[in-house]
Every structure is written in structure tokens, then in C-alpha cells.
Amino acid sequence: MTLLTGPRIVTAHGVIEHGHVRISGNTIAEVRPDRPDGDAEVVPGAWIVPGFVDIHTHGGGGHAFTTGDPQQVRDGAGFHLAHGTTTLLASLVTSPPEPMLAAVRAYAPLVAEGVIAGIHFEGPYLSRPRCGAQNPAHLRPPSIDELSRLLDAGGGAVRMVTIAPELPGALEAIRFLVARGVVAAIGHTDATYEQTLAGIAAGASVGTHVFNGMRPPHHREPGPVFALLAAESVTCELVADGVHLHDGTLSFATSVTGPARAALITDAMAAAGMPDGAYELGGQDVTVRDGVARLTDGDSIAGSTLTMDRALRRAVGAGATIVDAARMAATTPAAAIGRHDVGAVEGGRRADLVVLDDDLRVLRVMRAGTWLAPPS
The missing domain is CATH 3.20.20.140 (Metal-dependent hydrolases)
Structure with a gap:
């Protein structure tokens, strides 16, 4: 189980300030509008958006x-x-x-x-x-x-x-x-x-x-x-x-x-x-x-x-x-294209996330729950 918190989280319905994303394996388990209890990975940056x-x-x-x-x-x-x-x-x-x-x-x-x-x-x-x-x-x-x-x-x-x-x-x-x-x-x-x-x-x-x-x-x-x-x-x-x-x-x-x-x-x-x-x-x-x-x-x-x-x-x-x-x-x-398992930061979708800075430039990319290297 992975908990991510830090920047603003962009969902299909709005922006969550100071919330967190709980990831189980390669799937988003939950997105909540509050700080998590216990240890969580603080993601540096300004925004978390869907892959x-x-x-x-x-x-x-x-x-x-x-x-x-x-x-x-x-x-x-x-x-x-x-x-x-x-x-x-x-x-x-x-x-x-x-x-x-x-x-x-x-x-x-x-x-x-x-x-x-x-x-x-x-x-x-x-x-x-x-x-x-x-x-x-x-x-x-x-x-x-x-x-x-x-x-x-x-x-x-x-x-x-x-x-x-x-x-x-x-x-x-x-x-x-x-x-x-x-x-x-x-x-x-x-x-x-x-x-x-x-x-x-x-x-x-x-x-x-x-x-x-x-x-x-x-x-x-x-x-x-x-x-x-x-x-x-x-x-x-x-x-x-x-x-x-x-x-x-x-x-x-x-x-x-x-x-x-x-x-x-x-x-x-x-x-x-x-x-x-x-x-x-x-x-x-x-x-x-x-x-x-x-x-x-x-x-x-x-x-x-x-x-x-x-x-x-x-x-x-x-x-x-x-x-x-x-x-x-x-x-x-x-x-x-009929892919309702990806494309949004919400529970049940694949854990595909992009972390952006204030200028909307890519800092980190997660695909299926795994962090990848940033762009060169």
C-alpha cells in the first residue's frame, strides 16, 4: 500500500487541496481530501494529474x-x-x-x-x-x-x-x-x-x-x-x-x-x-x-x-x-477508445499519475503504480 500526498490533486471533477492518493498494487484504491494518517510519500511539485x-x-x-x-x-x-x-x-x-x-x-x-x-x-x-x-x-x-x-x-x-x-x-x-x-x-x-x-x-x-x-x-x-x-x-x-x-x-x-x-x-x-x-x-x-x-x-x-x-x-x-x-x-x-480503467485520478483506475511543477512541466511519472524517470 502506498500513500501519496503533497501537491494539488486534479480529478475529473475538480482540484483537491492537501489530499492524498492511496495506491494498492497498480491501482488507485482511494482519493481523499485530507491528510493521511501515518506515513505517506510527500510528492514535491504543484499538481498531480492523470497520466x-x-x-x-x-x-x-x-x-x-x-x-x-x-x-x-x-x-x-x-x-x-x-x-x-x-x-x-x-x-x-x-x-x-x-x-x-x-x-x-x-x-x-x-x-x-x-x-x-x-x-x-x-x-x-x-x-x-x-x-x-x-x-x-x-x-x-x-x-x-x-x-x-x-x-x-x-x-x-x-x-x-x-x-x-x-x-x-x-x-x-x-x-x-x-x-x-x-x-x-x-x-x-x-x-x-x-x-x-x-x-x-x-x-x-x-x-x-x-x-x-x-x-x-x-x-x-x-x-x-x-x-x-x-x-x-x-x-x-x-x-x-x-x-x-x-x-x-x-x-x-x-x-x-x-x-x-x-x-x-x-x-x-x-x-x-x-x-x-x-x-x-x-x-x-x-x-x-x-x-x-x-x-x-x-x-x-x-x-x-x-x-x-x-x-x-x-x-x-x-x-x-x-x-x-x-x-x-x-x-x-x-x-x-473505451478505456475506463485509465485516464483519471479516481479509485479503481490504474495508478497512472503525472506530477507537474508550477509551470506545468513534468517532474515525475507513475505508470501502473511504478515511478519512472523524469524526461531528459
Whole structure:
């Protein structure tokens, strides 16, 4: 039994001053608003927040999730863990069928082990005009046969698939995914407002990096952005890096969704935490300059160099309270992928905690009841 006390504890419902967290094994047993009786570990810092949950990550620390190499995933997950991300999906990009199938087989053991929480396919069922940094040579219409092979090979490892709902067969694919227990997300889409609503009605419950890779909203054709922000059943991913979204856009979007439907994500690629220079994403050359990743051939944003602790700080800087920012960085994305065992500082959840200083920088990270080294 471990007792932690010291800084302010951020729960999904508010801030507990001078309270304590009781941990039993790898689980939070209790969170109380008082000092504990007996010996307790006094945690130096300003805040205890839940371990972050990133449902859209392509890599980090020089490691790419898009290569099909399990060691790259282990090392990239370790990089993000040091920045407070205790649960993440490994996001893959558009590629031919065989590499997709090989990646599922390679990564499924990592899901079973708990290194990652699942696989997210961001492609290949995307809109050509809105494919962004995705390789257009490998885009194709949704295929139930292909999805069946991927899901069967993963044995539950595939957790989310992004689809453009206007494509032929997209609605059938969304319904198929939902029936198989996989989250269907809408993204990289040129859909109209009505086509987006049809995708939501079919069961899509996540908007992939809303505003980015989408037909822009217009007052006479609101497109996917308005439909996703307004849909009560949809969690909207938001990349809070000041590049994908202006802080005013971030503030507006979260004012529409509220923290219960806004999920901060990194969309990070291998260059996160690394110097500027040349990288790749899904076989395409990427140049990182001033921390911004773009395709070398063209100007499309190619993921980000963001970490979740920076996303949290950006959200607070844009006007979110620490309670709402922590909810958007942990509780809401966890719920979006059906993980109610993580994502909050409350009894019964896994003991995933992040200790922050007054500037909201990471001091310590706990995953499953074990303290890890701070970020370098």
C-alpha cells in the first residue's frame, strides 16, 4: 500500500487541496481530501494529474511507428511515457495492404503486453483532395474484406480506423467496424455536412484532428467541422500545438464540445523531441524546421513534434482550466477508445499519475503504480 500526498490533486471533477492518493498494487484504491494518517510519500511539485492518453501518435524521440518495427514502437512509447503519456495508440498511415497486415501482426504482441493500447489506422480510406501528408498512391475505397483480415490478424489490437465517409462503401465499413468493437473515426475528408452526419449516424464516434485534413467550414456549406463539433456522440481530436490550430480556434472548438468531447492529441511523428532536419513519415520525406514538420515535396503539415505535456500547457494558455485541460488530455480520450480503467485520478483506475511543477512541466511519472524517470 502506498500513500501519496503533497501537491494539488486534479480529478475529473475538480482540484483537491492537501489530499492524498492511496495506491494498492497498480491501482488507485482511494482519493481523499485530507491528510493521511501515518506515513505517506510527500510528492514535491504543484499538481498531480492523470497520466495522459494520446489516441493519435505516429512516433517520437526519433522512432517511427509507421515502419512496422516493434522496437521502434517500444522506444517511441518510452519517449512519450517520459513526457507523461501512460496510454497511447500507435497510429499508422496509408500504405499498401501487405505492410498494413504485417504491422498488425508485429504490433499485436505489444498491445497484449500493454506497451501500447492499440493500433490506429489513419488511412488508406481517405479523401484524395484532403489526404494531406498521406501518400496518395496508396489511397483506396474502404474494403470489408481488407478490414476483416486486419481485425482478424490483430485479435483485438486494432482499436480505431479513420475513414472519409463520402467514399463508396464508407458507411458500410463504419457499421462493420462498430459491430466488431472498433472505433470508427471521420477524417481526411471532403465530405459535405450531410455526408458527415451520415457517417456519424452509421456509428463514427471520433473526429480525426478536427479542422485539419478536412473541407474548411463555410457559412453556406458547413462541411465536416460543424457536424463533428456539434454531434453529441463524437469526440473531437484537437492538435494543440499552435500550428495545426490557432489558439483562438482551439478555444472556440472546446467551448462548443466542452471538455467531455474534446481530446487533445499530439499527431506526433518521429521528430518529436528531436532537432530540426530530415525525417520520413510513411515513406514520404519530411523536413522539420523550427519544430514544424512538413512534407519536403509540398507544404502539407506532416504530423507534429508535440508531446502531451506541451499540449496540456498550450490548452491552459489558450484559456482552459487545469481541470478541463487534464480531462481533455486523459479522461476524454480514454473514454473515446473505451478505456475506463485509465485516464483519471479516481479509485479503481490504474495508478497512472503525472506530477507537474508550477509551470506545468513534468517532474515525475507513475505508470501502473511504478515511478519512472523524469524526461531528459
